[in-house]
Amino acid sequence: MSKRNALKEKSRVLQLDRGEADTTASGENLNEVKLHDLPLFSFSKLANATNNFHSANKLGQGGFGPVYKGEFRDGKEIAVKRLSKASRQGAEEFMNEAKVISHLQHRNLVRLLGCCVDGEEKMLIYEYMPNTSLDVFLFDPLKRQLLDWRKRFNIIEGISRGLLYLHRDSRPRIIHRDLKASNILLDEELNPKISDFGMARIFGGKQDQANTIKVVGTYGYMSPEYAMEGRFSEKSDVFSFGVLLLEIVSSRKNTGFYHDEQSLSLLRYAWKLWNENNIFALIDPVISDPSFHSEILRCIQVGLLCVQEFVRDRPTMPTVISMLNSEIVDLPTPKQPAFTETQNALDTESSEQIRENRSVNYVTISVIGGR
Incomplete structure (x- = not known):
């Protein structure tokens, strides 16, 4: 990488850290983190798997948003991280997590199964861990x-x-x-x-x-x-x-x-x-x-x-x-x-x-x- 490109890259990272970059959860920005490289799940399939995101299936709450347990018709269990629509921090974490973990494959890292981008709904789907944390x-x-x-x-x-x-x-x-x-x-x-x-x-x-x-x-x-x-x-x-x-x-x-x-x-x-x-x-x-x-x-x-x-x-x-x-x-x-x-x-x-x-x-x- 040339010195000029390296300086541009450094500037971009600093902008992201300062919250100055355009990091809203729009479709364009989600494309920037290449979510299209991940398997896509429909909103309806995830809603069915989580009983319409029922509170009984809620596993926890983080800065990103709520996490729900789900189960597909074939019996496969999943954990669904649903982005809180009002949270700018959550939107930034969503894109960052998708960008980072989509590259990772290791037995001691939680596995990302795919994502859902449907209008304002943004979700990441993970393997379910039965013994929590x-x-x-x-x-x-x-x-x-x-x-x-x-x-x-x-x-x-x-x-x-x-x-x-x-x-x-x-x-x-x-x-x-x-x-x-x-x-x-x-x-x-x-x-x-x-x-x-x-x-x-x-x-x-x-x-x-x-x-x-x-x-x-x-x-x-x-x-x-x-x-x-x-x-x-x-x-x-x-x-x-x-x-x-x-x-x-x-x-x-x-x-x-x-x-x-x-x-x-x-x-x-x-x-x-x-x-x-x-x-x-x-x-x-x-x-x-x-x-x-x-x-x-x-x-x-x-x-x-x-x-x-x-x-x-x-x-x-x-x-x-x-x-x-x-x-x-x-x-x-x-x-x-x-x-x-x-x-x-x-x-x-x-x-x-x-x-x-x-x-x-x-x-x-x-x-x-x-x-």
């Missing part, structure tokens, strides 16, 4: 007992393989930007599939990081350089993966920026236990079998390495996988995680700065909470 199991006192260590390690491995594909094996390369427990779907055998690519970004050529004034994601999973400065890269997803890894081992949510003075975020709690040589206290009693302790401890250490404050200190996903599989035997000693020093003052200041420095139109932040 990881957070539903992990943070429920009863359901988490169904996740023994072998299942949890399988989930950890699956997420890491999916991320490796996005960062290194996919063409084009993808940065997810919103990796969290509720975006990890589970199939009938509790195998994980990364979902929700509405906030993902495509990296081209040798690009290894980007900046945005539109910070999107979820407090508690966002890396410090992204939350505070709008810089994101592979290492931003690595940070989110590290938080997820610690959540999977402990069955505790990382409460992120919002908590009272008496409570500790998961990162701060894990770091406190690490320094006290009491890291086994972090482990969920459901999986606290001494025969698995060395493997669990390795996962905790990898998680702490992933959530280190500085980008340069975090491993890449290929290195993470080598660490998890014990191909790298001697792990580095983690440095202090992000958001753990003078936590309360930093959290209050940072969230206020974000509100002051960024227009609300350009910020999409989800606060962790129950489903």
Whole structure:
């Protein structure tokens, strides 16, 4: 690509991030993301499959819009993401998700089956995941007992393989930007599939990081350089993966920026236990079998390495996988995680700065909470 074309491409990306590009959900713009390359479903077929989008079939609600379970006459089950007509953010996420995920094929990524574009109706159709999402199991006192260590390690491995594909094996390369427990779907055998690519970004050529004034994601999973400065890269997803890894081992949510003075975020709690040589206290009693302790401890250490404050200190996903599989035997000693020093003052200041420095139109932040 010539220097002139490269500058034009950079300008286009910046315009998209600023919300200045024409990203309404018109037929012309949908053609730009090549939805015609996907199988098309008629509105009537999807209405029949979901019982006219009955509330009893509603699986959830996101920035994109509602998600419904459906079933075709042949018995095939689907999940239908229906764009909320009034949501500009949803329209942008719709086009972005269609553009990104139509390129992707991996066993640990949710599979897009097709789309529907019918007048004002815009929908994406996915394979249905019968065990919903990881957070539903992990943070429920009863359901988490169904996740023994072998299942949890399988989930950890699956997420890491999916991320490796996005960062290194996919063409084009993808940065997810919103990796969290509720975006990890589970199939009938509790195998994980990364979902929700509405906030993902495509990296081209040798690009290894980007900046945005539109910070999107979820407090508690966002890396410090992204939350505070709008810089994101592979290492931003690595940070989110590290938080997820610690959540999977402990069955505790990382409460992120919002908590009272008496409570500790998961990162701060894990770091406190690490320094006290009491890291086994972090482990969920459901999986606290001494025969698995060395493997669990390795996962905790990898998680702490992933959530280190500085980008340069975090491993890449290929290195993470080598660490998890014990191909790298001697792990580095983690440095202090992000958001753990003078936590309360930093959290209050940072969230206020974000509100002051960024227009609300350009910020999409989800606060962790129950489903």
